[in-house]
Amino acid sequence: MNNQLLERKLNYTETKKNPLNLSLLTVIILLFLSIITVWWLIPTKDPYVEQVLSFQGNIERGGAIFQVNCAGCHGINANGNVGPSLKDVSKHKSEVQIINQVVSGKTPPMPKFQPSPEDMADLLSYLRQLNK
Template sequence: MVQASDPYVKSVLSLTGNPVQGHAIFQINCAGCHGLEADGRVGPSLQAVSKHKSRYGLIHQVISGETPPMPKFQPSPQEMADLLNYLESL
């Protein structure tokens, strides 16, 4: 699991995410499996996902590659902050 002390996580959480940018990142990288509105297709629905997963859990899910077939994805800290902000808006 990703730790609060991890430099990448610290960097992500220190930034202010832009949900509009996060939505664009989602459309490009995630919508193919999670649906255009994050309502699920091949991958599960991500509606209200932030009620079930912590910010650390969401970051870990995106970057770890531990839940095939979801690929490992390493966005820049700003992109991850944007994506996190978008996911929290669902």
């Protein structure tokens, strides 16, 4: 009987003295929470953007789309008017940023514009050539 009490006391004392179990559990929980947080913050790919980028884009068609939808604010030669100049826009914004700028409507007075993915690819190729 004494041995059993002594053994229980020793096991309890060893568990109490060994903070490694608690520290390891804390580290595992923090690691798990960190992984979930990072996974949540990583942007998911936008199917529209992915589809736009899958097209080659036609500069001539993009120019026509620009003249009809964009030239009123950005000027016939994209030098700016009500909207800013778009010359060298590809040097300042990535293709994804340009696509999001065009379709979002988040920068008034620019309206939300939702071209088909192929039309957006054409417009993008036209804007890209404005750097040349």
